[in-house]
Amino acid sequence: LWYEWLSRHGGLDEMRMRASSLLPGLALLALFPWLLRRWLDPGERLTLLGLMAVSPFLIYYARFARPYSLLALLVSASLPLAWFWWYERRRVYGLAWCFCLVLAAWINPVSLSLTAAPVVWFGADALRRAGARDFRPVARLAILGVAAVTGVVALLWAPVGPPVGSQARYDAGRDSYKFYGASGSFTAELPASGFESPNVSTG
Numbered sequence: 273l274w275y276e277w278l279s280r281h282g283g284l285d286e287m288r289m290r291a292s293s294l295l296p297g298l299a300l301l302a303l304f305p306w307l308l309r310r311w312l313d314p315g316e317r318l319t320l321l322g323l324m325a326v327s328p329f330l331i332y333y334a335r336f337a338r339p340y341s342l343l344a345l346l347v348s349a350s351l352p353l354a355w356f357w358w359y360e361r362r363r364v365y366g367l368a369w370c371f372c373l374v375l376a377a378w379i380n381p382v383s384l385s386l387t388a389a390p391v392v393w394f395g396a397d398a399l400r401r402a403g404a405r406d407f408r409p410v411a412r413l414a415i416l417g418v419a420a421v422t423g424v425v426a427l428l429w430a431p432v433g434p435p436v437g438s439q440a441r442y443d444a445g446r447d448s449y450k451f452y453g454a455s456g457s458f459t460a461e462l463p464a465s466g467f468e469s470p471n472v473s474t475g
Contacts, residue, residue, distance in 0.1 A: 292337070293342070294335070296334075297341045299345055300341070300345040304324070305317040305321050307352040343380055347376055347387055350387040351387075374424050
């Protein structure tokens with residue numbers, strides 16, 4: 273979907289495709305050691321930065337035209353953000369954690385096993401406090417949980433359809449519809465199943 277958006281806004285070329293992986297990789301080098309500032313001193317953060325900079329996997333992800341580099345950034349950032357939100361009680365960290373969780377799940381739902389893992393620890397802590405009649409942690413976790421689930425469901429289950437305002441042309445050889453914009457440029461191709469006839473217009 274990201275490459276589709278790029279193709280419609282300025283065109284899709286090799287430079288843009290590579291930048292989509294390189295920039296998240298550079299952001300990971302800058303952001304992750306900074307997020308660990310509470311636990312690592314400056315020398316340790318510098319050592320971590322150096323190790324990450326020569327990591328074969330991270331180098332590969334930053335050069336590969338796939339969303340793995342962005343996924344590594346989102347998953348890595350989500351864990352310390354969750355900790356800051358729970359223990360420092362700053363809403364901005366909760367929003368950032370929720371954003372990372374939802375976007376990572378959209379890229380790869382398996383990432384929820386990591387980005388949502390803090391919920392287990394926080395849930396146990398919230399229940400312990402609820403036993404002492406402090407229900408505020410439970411409410412905080414429930415509100416953020418509803419927001420995260422809503423975002424994940426909205427992205428993962430959003431209906432996929434042809435671009436609005438496009439015209440469809442049936443391709444008998446491929447048994448599919450090709451959609452063209454007002455300028456005649458190709459925008460999308462969808463299988464014929466689900467359409468009643470070749471005379472389809474989404475305008």
